[in-house]
Amino acid sequence: MTVRPGFLQGAVWKSGPFATLGRMALGRLVQALLVALVIGIISFVMMEALPGDAAYRIAAGRYGYDMLTGTAAEQVRIELGLDRPAWQRVADWVGHILVMDLGRSAVNGDPVSHALSHQLGHSVMLAVGALFFALIIAVPTGTIAGLRPGGAFDRILGGLTVLLRALPAFLLGIILMLFFAVQLGILPAAGHGHGSHLLLPSLTLGIVLAAVLSRVVRNAVAETVASESFQFARHKGLSMATALRRHGARNAAVPVVAYLGVQAALLVEGVVVVESIFAWPGIGHALTHAIFERDVPMLQGTALMLGLGFVLLSFAVEVICLALDPRRRA
Amino acid sequence: MKAMRIAGIVGLAGLTIVTVLGPEITGYDPARQDLRAILALPGSGGHLLGTDHLGRDLAARLLGGAQITLRLAGLAVASAALFGVLLGVIAGWRGGWVDRIFGLISDSVLALPGLLLVLLLAAIHPNSWWTLYIGLSLTLWVEFFRVTRVRTRIVVASPAVEAAELLGLGKWHVLRRHLIPDFADQLLTLAAFGAATVVTALATLGFISVGLRPPTPEWGVMMAELMPSWREAPWAIAAPITSLAFTVLCLRFAAGVEEKR
Numbered sequence: 001m002t003v004r005p006g007f008l009q010g011a012v013w014k015s016g017p018f019a020t021l022g023r024m025a026l027g028r029l030v031q032a033l034l035v036a037l038v039i040g041i042i043s044f045v046m047m048e049a050l051p052g053d054a055a056y057r058i059a060a061g062r063y064g065y066d067m068l069t070g071t072a073a074e075q076v077r078i079e080l081g082l083d084r085p086a087w088q089r090v091a092d093w094v095g096h097i098l099v100m101d102l103g104r105s106a107v108n109g110d111p112v113s114h115a116l117s118h119q120l121g122h123s124v125m126l127a128v129g130a131l132f133f134a135l136i137i138a139v140p141t142g143t144i145a146g147l148r149p150g151g152a153f154d155r156i157l158g159g160l161t162v163l164l165r166a167l168p169a170f171l172l173g174i175i176l177m178l179f180f181a182v183q184l185g186i187l188p189a190a191g192h193g194h195g196s197h198l199l200l201p202s203l204t205l206g207i208v209l210a211a212v213l214s215r216v217v218r219n220a221v222a223e224t225v226a227s228e229s230f231q232f233a234r235h236k237g238l239s240m241a242t243a244l245r246r247h248g249a250r251n252a253a254v255p256v257v258a259y260l261g262v263q264a265a266l267l268v269e270g271v272v273v274v275e276s277i278f279a280w281p282g283i284g285h286a287l288t289h290a291i292f293e294r295d296v297p298m299l300q301g302t303a304l305m306l307g308l309g310f311v312l313l314s315f316a317v318e319v320i321c322l323a324l325d326p327r328r329r330a
Numbered sequence: 331m332k333a334m335r336i337a338g339i340v341g342l343a344g345l346t347i348v349t350v351l352g353p354e355i356t357g358y359d360p361a362r363q364d365l366r367a368i369l370a371l372p373g374s375g376g377h378l379l380g381t382d383h384l385g386r387d388l389a390a391r392l393l394g395g396a397q398i399t400l401r402l403a404g405l406a407v408a409s410a411a412l413f414g415v416l417l418g419v420i421a422g423w424r425g426g427w428v429d430r431i432f433g434l435i436s437d438s439v440l441a442l443p444g445l446l447l448v449l450l451l452a453a454i455h456p457n458s459w460w461t462l463y464i465g466l467s468l469t470l471w472v473e474f475f476r477v478t479r480v481r482t483r484i485v486v487a488s489p490a491v492e493a494a495e496l497l498g499l500g501k502w503h504v505l506r507r508h509l510i511p512d513f514a515d516q517l518l519t520l521a522a523f524g525a526a527t528v529v530t531a532l533a534t535l536g537f538i539s540v541g542l543r544p545p546t547p548e549w550g551v552m553m554a555e556l557m558p559s560w561r562e563a564p565w566a567i568a569a570p571i572t573s574l575a576f577t578v579l580c581l582r583f584a585a586g587v588e589e590k591r
Contacts, residue, residue, distance in 0.1 A: 034438040042450045049454050166579040168530040170537050265443035276538040291453040291540045303450055310443050
């Protein structure tokens with residue numbers, strides 16, 4: 001039997017880690033396209049549903065309301081092809097999205113992409129802060145509970161997470177705001193300026209994520225500790241801490257990271273809600289403002305950004321899972 | 331854990347009865363202002379829970395909100411379940427291109443985080459009960475669809491169904507005696523969770539002023555309105571907060587899967 005290097009056999013590309021990665025990337029690419037399509041179509045419908053003539057509206061945005069004339073509007077109509085049938089305009093609209101030409105805000109005339117680049121940083125900051133809080137709350141509490149399933153700590157934590165999960169994110173936000181900002185007056189209630197402004201929003205979102213995550217950590221740890229390989233590590237004389245670090249952590253981490261993927265939707269929703277409550281100038285805040293002001297290009301841009309962020313996040317989680325768990329590289 | 335499920339269902343039943351009887355209990359119109367009794371204490375002047383910052387009866391507004399909330403949750407979940415189960419059974423049974431097309435539609439809904447789709451639709455027609463209803467039903471049907479599709483595939487391929495077909499029993503029989511009993515329990519759980527999602531979403535959108543708008547007595551709107559008078563009347567804002575938490579908790583208990591996690 002001749003042994004050939006892997007890359008000559010060609011099988012690496014049909015199965016193995018690269019193929020799995022490729023399949024995942026393709027799936028997420030399709031998802032990203034679907035996101036763009038759905039958001040594009042809804043935005044288009046909204047543009048059509050707005051009262052008044054679109055050509056007049058755009059002309060007014062360009063030349064100002066006092067310079068608006070019928071001929072200017074007609075020129076806009078011909079230039080942008082607003083007199084063409086609806087299906088052609090839908091195709092055009094979606095085409096613009098695909099090349100990431102997001103247009104200008106209908107309210108202040110700034111390019112949407114310009115505004116987005118500012119907001120994205122803030123949203124990412126909030127999301128990272130939330131993940132940080134979620135992990136430092138969920139991992140220790142979940143591990144302690146998981147080491148003694150059914151114990152007092154586990155049961156108290158279980159009851160608490162049931163309550164926390166029933167609370168909508170914004171309710172938690174209100175409660176934290178009333179307590180820390182209004183009652184104690186130690187943290188700013190809303191806005192953006194220095195570091196402390198980030199604390200309440202990211203803590204709110206962090207607790208929302210931690211409520212579920214802590215249970216996932218607990219189950220993963222309980223399952224790992226009960227497994228034969230872990231019991232063997234203990235029997236050969238490793239201390240609990242060493243056994244957990246060497247044999248437990250990686251096994252327990254896989255379901256936890258996988259669950260973070262499920263929570264990506266919760267995180268994106270949470271960003272919208274929490275930013276709006278605490279007036280944190282990120283993408284979610286801009287989205288609710290755009291809805292309120294009926295600013296369609298801005299609305300489309302922010303929704304697209306959140307949707308694509310969601311896809312990217314899910315993909316990242318999949319890749320991390322693949323790296324952590326060799327069994328998935330089939 | 332069965333006790334929790336029963337507790338949840340009892341709580342919901344109680345809530346429904348109180349909501350239906352609402353106007354009889356309070357005797358006030360939720361929109362009627364009494365500017366001489368602003369932020370009145372609970373129990374004063376015949377106001378069961380006191381009044382809000384405009385002198386409107388809080389109990390009446392709370393029950394008005396309950397009516398909106400329960401109606402939306404009930405109708406959105408019912409239409410989502412009907413639609414999702416129907417398409418799921420068809421897709422799972424027929425397979426082939428029908429399955430692929432329905433699958434693609436459900437994937438494009440799932441591609442967006444749930445609330446985002448509702449937000450976008452809410453933007454088309456703001457402050458409208460109907461857009462919220464359509465948006466939430468459109469998000470929720472996917473879960474029903476996916477569960478029934480997978481179960482249908484499994485059940486239809488089972489020996490029991492094969493035997494039923496050999497006996498000459500029709501499709502209707504298979505649906506009634508094999509499919510529906512198979513996923514009935516799961517559907518109830520999905521429905522309870524879906525309803526919790528609707529209740530949360532409605533209040534969330536109301537609070538960040540992209541859902542229903544004042545003067546509608548909706549819980550989220552009420553919280554936003556009562557927030558400034560928190561220091562003078564903490565009981566006022568506590569009322570919608572407690573109602574919302576109670577409703578969502580009951581629904582999650584009724585879903586009866588808490589014991590697994």
